[in-house]
Amino acid sequence: MADETNNENSKGSSRREFLKGGLYAAGGAVAATAVMNMGSKDEGSSEPAAPAVATNEPIVLKMQTAWGGGNIWNDFAREYVDRVHSMSGGRIQIDLLPSGAVVKAFQVMDAVSDGVLDIGHDVPVYWYGKNKAASLFGTGPVWGGNANNMMSWWYAGGGRELYRELTQDIMGMNVVGAFGFPMPSQPFGWFKDDDVTSVNDIQGLKYRTVGLAADLLQEMGMSVAQLPGGEIVPAMERGVIDAFEFNNPSSDSDFGAQDVAKNYYLGSYHQASESFEWLFNRDMLESL
Structure with missing residues (x-):
């Protein structure tokens, strides 16, 4: 009986870890197919196969972008929402809202940190007013690399750890961040x-x-x-x-x-590389 109980607890824990990891990693999945190994692909399909998860009530999360209703960047956010739905087998459903539906564009980080929103989609420069080190993740000076190099630094070169230190330890925000959809150098x-x-x-x-x-x-x-x-x-x-x-x-x-x-x-220097950002309420993410 003890072994059976331990097995059930282990299954529940594994399922929660999968959902939490899938929610976070899907931001990178839409930009880098390397994270697709969280679920196998159906033969002949470019989409990951839906994983086997318990058929409980779906987890419904509220996500707002920093972009108006007709902006193309909401399409990027929608791709993330669709990917999470697919990777979780429908277990996680995200209610996607445009800028202003709950808070203004520059208030997304605060709303996520406070739990008003579960997820936010913006760019780090939108919270530059809180800490100018945000420029390291989007509006820093030309440094010799493009946005794809920046993504590599984020996921494999220590950028993610530096971001966590800034947002959580220094700024005291109750958020976890992820990057995706790198952008080219921007015009003047x-x-x-x-x-x-x-x-x-x-x-x-x-x-x-x-x-x-x-x-x-x-x-x-x-x-x-x-x-x-x-x-x-x-x-x-x-x-x-x-x-x-x-x-x-x-x-x-x-x-x-x-x-x-x-x-x-054209040909400016003010944003040589930038990436979109997903902000997750830390308590929500850790509760999955």
Whole structure:
């Protein structure tokens, strides 16, 4: 009887560890297929086979992104949600919400830490105001590597441990983070005027950016506003800003960047590499 009880406890523990590991690792799975070994694939299918888990009531989690309803990045978040559902055999279901459904874009980390949200999808630079070391994970200076190299550093070079030390030990946040979907180097952005030909021409220009670039460009003479994506076009229309960068032509055109500025400057340096971030409430993750 004791052996049977121990076996049942072991099975329950293994199942919980699988669910917790799958929830965390799915963020990397969509960016690196190496984590697919958490479940075997059906022959002829690119999707991992649904694992055998107990047929209990599904675990329903609330996840909010930092992106407006029509933004392409919500599609990335949806891919993560679908992958978790597949890898857990339907045991974990995630209710995906756009920015503003529960909290504003820059409040996602706080909401996850406080348990208002179970999961958040954003970028580290959106909590730069809490600790400027966030720039190490997205808006740091050019360092010779691309975003894929950054992902390697995160998962295999000590980046994840440094991130945990920053967010948990130093900032005291009740979160666990994961990275996925690395991004290429980003352009300087969209400008109303076409007369920016030298560094002198940016003096006094009202410009939207985030992170370390905001401090740097402020020192260079720009008037910098740190705004989430959903507030950029209204700010341009009201004259609050004269120019902005967000990410890339695809994502920017989704919210109408081309309708408020006709000049697009490439080849910048302010975000040489960046990755999306998943934030998990630590208590929720450890309870699985």
